[in-house]
Amino acid sequence: MQHISLVTPEYADRRAIRANSDCPQLWDILDDVFDPELPAVTIWDLGILVNVQALDGNDCKVVVSPTYSGCPAIGVISDDIKIALQHAGFNCVEVQVSLAPAWCTDLISPAGKTAMLQQGIAPPADKVVCPQCQSESVALISQFGSTACKALYRCKSCLEPFDYFKDF
Amino acid sequence: MKNLNDTALYNYVLGLADDALILGQRTSEWCSRGPFLEEDIALSNLALDYIGRARMYYQYAAQIEDKGRSEDDLAYFRDERQYTNLLINELPNFDFGFSIVRQYLIDTHACLYLEQLQQSSDQHLSQIAAKAIKESRYHLKRSETWILQLGQGTVESSERLQNAIDELWGYTPEMFISTPFETQLLATKTAVARESLKEKWTAQVTAHIKASDLQIPEQQWQVVGGRKGDHSEHLGHLLANMQIIQRSYPGLEW
Numbered sequence: 001m002q003h004i005s006l007v008t009p010e011y012a013d014r015r016a017i018r019a020n021s022d023c024p025q026l027w028d029i030l031d032d033v034f035d036p037e038l039p040a041v042t043i044w045d046l047g048i049l050v051n052v053q054a055l056d057g058n059d060c061k062v063v064v065s066p067t068y069s070g071c072p073a074i075g076v077i078s079d080d081i082k083i084a085l086q087h088a089g090f091n092c093v094e095v096q097v098s099l100a101p102a103w104c105t106d107l108i109s110p111a112g113k114t115a116m117l118q119q120g121i122a123p124p125a126d127k128v129v130c131p132q133c134q135s136e137s138v139a140l141i142s143q144f145g146s147t148a149c150k151a152l153y154r155c156k157s158c159l160e161p162f163d164y165f166k167d168f
Numbered sequence: 169m170k171n172l173n174d175t176a177l178y179n180y181v182l183g184l185a186d187d188a189l190i191l192g193q194r195t196s197e198w199c200s201r202g203p204f205l206e207e208d209i210a211l212s213n214l215a216l217d218y219i220g221r222a223r224m225y226y227q228y229a230a231q232i233e234d235k236g237r238s239e240d241d242l243a244y245f246r247d248e249r250q251y252t253n254l255l256i257n258e259l260p261n262f263d264f265g266f267s268i269v270r271q272y273l274i275d276t277h278a279c280l281y282l283e284q285l286q287q288s289s290d291q292h293l294s295q296i297a298a299k300a301i302k303e304s305r306y307h308l309k310r311s312e313t314w315i316l317q318l319g320q321g322t323v324e325s326s327e328r329l330q331n332a333i334d335e336l337w338g339y340t341p342e343m344f345i346s347t348p349f350e351t352q353l354l355a356t357k358t359a360v361a362r363e364s365l366k367e368k369w370t371a372q373v374t375a376h377i378k379a380s381d382l383q384i385p386e387q388q389w390q391v392v393g394g395r396k397g398d399h400s401e402h403l404g405h406l407l408a409n410m411q412i413i414q415r416s417y418p419g420l421e422w
Contacts, residue, residue: 070220142206
């Protein structure tokens with residue numbers, strides 16, 4: 001299994017926001033919320049969790065940024081966030097969907113990319129590599145895969161088809 | 169709405185929203201009818217991108233209007249004559265070649281248009297544009313490839329594409345006409361001057377169509393009117409299909 005440990009400046013910025021937050025426990029709770037279409041990747045690792053703010057009492061507010069403007073998962077994600085916080089005793093009064101800065105694949109954490117790879121999804125990279133056999137000899141089958149954020153490839157070495165998380 | 173500029177902005181954003189929704193709805197008709205599975209998925213994803221774009225514009229329009237109407241109210245409870253989308257977006261899909269040519273013409277336009285809209289003095293619009301342009305660039309890669317493949321493909325594929333180009337060409341001038349609202353918003357650098365995109369678009373499209381062994385028709389006709397609510401017979405059918413559930417059961421949710 002190849003190891004990806006490249007930290008992008010975009011991810012480093014996110015990590016700094018989280019490290020300087022006055023409510024680290026809320027971020028930790030949300031580490032249990034996964035993307036419904038990529039069940040191995042948390043919303044933090046995917047880069048769609050932008051910010052968490054503690055308000056008065058047990059109230060809090062969460063800011064998310066959708067991957068694609070037509071992403072149908074954003075409704076489920078908002079519900080999952082509210083439920084996770086509620087179970088931990090907090091009341092999420094708002095999940096704000098923010099457009100700026102626009103989501104991009106550089107926001108994904110190294111752990112997120114490793115999780116994709118373990119699920120057989122090629123993470124976004126300059127070069128598409130087969131997640132099964134690491135061959136670089138691959139061919140595009142379709143620009144769109146099972147979701148808007150993925151494209152469909154075929155490996156010419158091991159002949160397996162695979163999803164590639166589009167570099168966006 | 170507090171002033172005249174708000175009225176202009178509302179109408180401008182609503183036009184952009186209608187463009188996105190009508191094309192998204194039209195493209196979604198391909199779902200389960202694509203020529204093969206991968207293309208079916210691609211077309212459905214394309215439709216989703218446009219419907220997502222429509223939502224961002226409608227939400228903003230509703231916010232400017234400030235009368236308590238929601239994005240859904242704007243989409244489901246306006247009639248044909250109140251829709252101000254461009255006519256090219258509402259034409260039926262006919263065949264795959266027609267849909268792809270339309271998409272190619274619109275993608276090329278969208279990339280140029282959104283690049284300008286990113287510079288809008290209206291922060292909300294520039295944010296939507298920044299999000300949408302990445303998607304449109306990806307769409308353009310795909311539609312460009314299809315034009316080349318089908319244009320240089322078989323006698324039939326090239327003929328179908330040429331027929332589509334001939335049919336669609338007269339609908340393209342409307343993309344380059346600013347409405348009075350848009351003209352008004354140019355003063356504040358909010359809207360994009362549509363006329364300014366024509367030269368670049370024509371050069372880009374002409375070069376690619378020729379490289380795909382297809383011809384640009386000599387244009388002798390044009391159809392306009394969508395922005396004023398004068399539509400083809402096709403929009404009413406599309407809206408009926410799209411709106412019937414909300415009109416039969418107002419407020420229904422999934």
